[in-house]
Amino acid sequence: MEGKETSRRIVIILTCFMFAGCAATTTKERLESVDYGQNVKSTGDNSTQTEDEVTYSIINSDTYLDWKRSLDVRLNKKVSERTLRTIALRLKAQDPRNYERTFICYYLPDMKVGSGAWATTHFDPNLEIKILGLTSEEENALKQLPDDSSREIIGSWLDQSIYIGGRITIFHRDKKLFMETIYKDSSSGTKEIVEKQSGKGRAFQRKEGSSVGEYYLIDKQGNLQFWDEEGFILTAKKISSAS
Numbered sequence: 001m002e003g004k005e006t007s008r009r010i011v012i013i014l015t016c017f018m019f020a021g022c023a024a025t026t027t028k029e030r031l032e033s034v035d036y037g038q039n040v041k042s043t044g045d046n047s048t049q050t051e052d053e054v055t056y057s058i059i060n061s062d063t064y065l066d067w068k069r070s071l072d073v074r075l076n077k078k079v080s081e082r083t084l085r086t087i088a089l090r091l092k093a094q095d096p097r098n099y100e101r102t103f104i105c106y107y108l109p110d111m112k113v114g115s116g117a118w119a120t121t122h123f124d125p126n127l128e129i130k131i132l133g134l135t136s137e138e139e140n141a142l143k144q145l146p147d148d149s150s151r152e153i154i155g156s157w158l159d160q161s162i163y164i165g166g167r168i169t170i171f172h173r174d175k176k177l178f179m180e181t182i183y184k185d186s187s188s189g190t191k192e193i194v195e196k197q198s199g200k201g202r203a204f205q206r207k208e209g210s211s212v213g214e215y216y217l218i219d220k221q222g223n224l225q226f227w228d229e230e231g232f233i234l235t236a237k238k239i240s241s242a243s
Contacts, residue, residue, distance in 0.1 A: 054079055056087060056106075059113065069099040072104050072113050074103040078136045081129050088121035088129070101125060108133075108160075116162045132162040142167040143239055145182065157224040157236035168224060168236055170204065170216075177204065179216070 059105040060072035071091060079087075084106070092102050101124055105117035118133040134142070139158065145167060147153050152172035159165045159181070166183040170193070192207040198217060205215040213229030226233040 007063060009197050024196055034154065043240055047080060054087075058091070063095075063097075063099070066097055068101045068103070069095060069097075070103045071105070072117075075106050075108055075118070078108065078118070078134075078139070080136075081131065084119055084121050084131075085127070088123075088127060092123060099123075112199075133160055134158075134165045134184055142182065142184065155218065155222065155224070157237040159234075159236040161234065167239065170224075179204070 033200060035175045055076035056072055057074045059074050060070075062070045073087070073091070088104055089106060102122070103124070104121045105113075106119040106121070107113055108118050111118060116132070119129070120234060121127060121129050139160075147156070147169070148171075150173075154170040154172070154177075156169045159168055164180045164183065166188075167182045169182075171178055171180070177193045177195065178190050179193045180188060182188045193204045193216070194207050196203045196205050196215060198215075200217055201220065202218040203215055204217075210228070213227075214233075215227050217225040217227060219225055219235070222238040222240070224236040225238070
């Protein structure tokens with residue numbers, strides 16, 4: 001499992017070739033549920049009716065002749081594949097030029113652009129939709145997993161890392177400490193950890209150590225931070241309170 005756990009911390013750079021500094025445009029609207037292949041219909045006030053309001057903004061845009069158009073898009077929340085299709089078709093139609101390829105990467109509010117997108121809708125040349133992070137349904141399922149009453153739970157957290165996100169639980173068993181990760185496909189991995197000295201808060205590391213100095217820190221809000229010898233990596237938000 002060590003190779004798998006090490007790879008979890010590698011930053012995945014997606015092939016959305018963008019340049020920073022482009023003027024951002026923002027569209028706020030209600031995206032209706034439409035049949036695949038249809039575009040969003042405007043009512044004249046830049047909005048349509050649906051159950052939930054979806055807000056998105058183009059934060060980076062890049063084009064190369066008529067070969068390629070690339071967009072970075074910020075979403076206000078997770079959406080379904082159907083809504084991603086609707087947004088993708090609308091964004092593609094906004095530019096009158098007919099590019100051979102259009103690449104669109106979607107980021108959630110707290111995600112850093114360029115460090116892996118939550119989802120993509122690439123016209124390569126046909127539209128292909130991929131949700132790389134946890135969907136809302138997967139997130140809810142992981143949150144609702146019952147705690148094992150035979151273990152003394154220190155805390156549970158939700159890791160939103162793309163491809164490999166899951167539910168992390170630190171617990172005591174037989175006078176030892178363990179960290180368990182349950183992934184969205186229901187597979188899991190458990191490793192023994194030890195508590196370590198830290199002036200920042202309650203901290204843990206692998207019992208056998210880590211070649212990159214990785215350790216885990218429960219912050220003042222009860223969230224679980226991941227650190228290595230180069231500094232902060234990410235934060236997993238708490239599901240149950242850390243004790």
